[in-house]
Amino acid sequence: MILPRSFYARDTITVARELLGKEIVHRGDAGVTSGIIVETEAYPGGEDLASHSAAGITDRTRVIFGAPGHAYVYLCYGMYWCLNFVVEREGAPGCVLIRALEPLKGMEIMRRRRPRAKSDRELANGPGKLTMALGITRRENGVDLTRGSLTVHTHGGEVPFDIAVTPRIGITKCADLPLRFVRM
DNA sequence: CCGCGGATCTTCT
DNA sequence: GAAGATCCGCGGA
Numbered sequence: 001m002i003l004p005r006s007f008y009a010r011d012t013i014t015v016a017r018e019l020l021g022k023e024i025v026h027r028g029d030a031g032v033t034s035g036i037i038v039e040t041e042a043y044p045g046g047e048d049l050a051s052h053s054a055a056g057i058t059d060r061t062r063v064i065f066g067a068p069g070h071a072y073v074y075l076c077y078g079m080y081w082c083l084n085f086v087v088e089r090e091g092a093p094g095c096v097l098i099r100a101l102e103p104l105k106g107m108e109i110m111r112r113r114r115p116r117a118k119s120d121r122e123l124a125n126g127p128g129k130l131t132m133a134l135g136i137t138r139r140e141n142g143v144d145l146t147r148g149s150l151t152v153h154t155h156g157g158e159v160p161f162d163i164a165v166t167p168r169i170g171i172t173k174c175a176d177l178p179l180r181f182v183r184m
Numbered sequence: 185c186c187g188c189g190g191a192t193c194t195t196c197t
Numbered sequence: 198g199a200a201g202a203t204c205c206g207c208g209g210a
Contacts, residue, residue, distance in 0.1 A: 128203050
């Protein structure tokens with residue numbers, strides 16, 4: 001089942017936690033690839049200076065202030081694409097960074113896109129790696145996650161799991177907030 | 185396994 | 198003009 005827009009139209013931390021265990025599916029030119037979300041980070045906006053939306057509405061951040069259930073894709077360090085999901089109600093900023101996937105469908109396609117991966121678990125165990133594995137680039141910025149080529153689904157047969165909570169990785173502002181969530 | 189530095193370019197100051 | 202939500206290869210333990 002595709003997650004409905006109401007799933008995303010909630011507070012950032014709740015959505016970041018509940019995205020763990022869900023399946024991201026991308027239908028690209030090479031075929032279908034997918035993976036289970038195992039690591040996320042919350043970027044709630046507002047007082048959080050680490051959130052891109054702290055800069056206000058700009059060409060880059062406009063999508064973060066828009067309707068929930070859309071993708072926010074940006075270029076990191078000039079070389080890597082990072083995938084976020086827009087959350088909170090329309091007009092309120094908030095997004096969730098997808099930091100790692102457990103590869104599921106289209107493993108052959110992902111291996112071709114990630115020639116440097118020495119094992120299957122290295123295919124998508126990082127924010128830049130998972131966009132490479134799924135073939136996600138600027139083209140996907142702003143797309144609707146409830147229809148189209150990039151969607152998020154429930155994943156049946158999921159057994160309960162623990163969630164580890166830690167500070168977010170690789171930031172300098174608001175670096176101590178416990179906003180990173182990892183499926184154990 | 186761990187730490188270090190280079191690559192590379194968009195965005196905001 | 199500088200920083201930045203990263204990755205990879207290298208060298209050492």
